[in-house]
Amino acid sequence: MAEDRDMPVIDLQDSGKRAALFERIRRDHSVEIAEDYVELIADLIETNGEARLVDLADLLGVSRPTVNNTIQRLQKEGYVESKPYRSIFLTDKGRAVAEHARQRHHMVLDFLHTIGVPADIAEADAEGLEHHLSEQTLDCLARATEALKKASGHGDNQS
Amino acid sequence: MAEDRDMPVIDLQDSGKRAALFERIRRDHSVEIAEDYVELIADLIETNGEARLVDLADLLGVSRPTVNNTIQRLQKEGYVESKPYRSIFLTDKGRAVAEHARQRHHMVLDFLHTIGVPADIAEADAEGLEHHLSEQTLDCLARATEALKKASGHGDNQS
């Protein structure tokens, strides 16, 4: 069991590089919620014709005031638009983010299904993963998914 | 490319299921930081013999008081132990979490390398992804990595 195991080998010298990684994580967090909201708002508008605060709260599992707060932040940041007591709309910026988020969501889900993760677990994990993929990783993931599909179904592909 | 595309199809009926997914995300967030700290503390102890607050702060890219706050929370939650003005130690619980986190980190990194993500991008993405993988997905990911390695190098491709 004497592999290379860990080799953490921390350069206390240049901690800046490592610090930058964590900085990205922290930055991502604030974007994550925006993406979840915006994606859900897009879905609601498509299926219901409008996005109401009360539906968002139910679907997100948080209280109405919480949604209200966040919507106001998202409005300040230019993702959504809404007038008091009216339903919520996406700005162009918001729509772009929603579309992007949805693409990533589909891709991650497709990948997870392809490697054999059960549907419900895939749904849950995708929700967490989709916010942490760079464009390049997304590309590689798409190619890997294709490769795996071909490899597994080379004789006969089910589904 | 006219696939099934979106099909959001929101069940306003049972929003509980969807809400549970987001609840998991929120819960994960509080665990994420704990994992990052604990993993880093383990690395520091291995390489330096001890984990000092000042090194953690530098490596994480946050201020010393911030680390101090978090360490105190982690102590309350039973991950670490430290007496005032002394360096930081892991509890058994903390060591277990660190080991688990490290395994996941390695696995994610191995996978990302295998699908051709450049090393520096893989490092950055792994940092975000590793906290959002269920055990089952981790298993599937390990198998997929093996499959891809075999597939790409089955004749004798270089590296």
Add this chain to the structure above:
DNA sequence: ATATAAATTTAGCCTATGCTAAGTTTGCGA
């Protein structure tokens, strides 16, 4: 031995995200 530097802690502030309880507005039905 003691001054000084380095490390840690405390105090006080900010923002984001949650909450409940208590107003307002809107809109529908009688």
Add this chain to the structure above:
DNA sequence: TCGCAAACTTAGCATAGGCTAAATTTATAT
């Protein structure tokens, strides 16, 4: 039309995670 219920907002609170500035403690070097 007008009252009431549902939807939304405001107010006030909590926690987590950031920060800077100012103690305080520890360790080092002369």
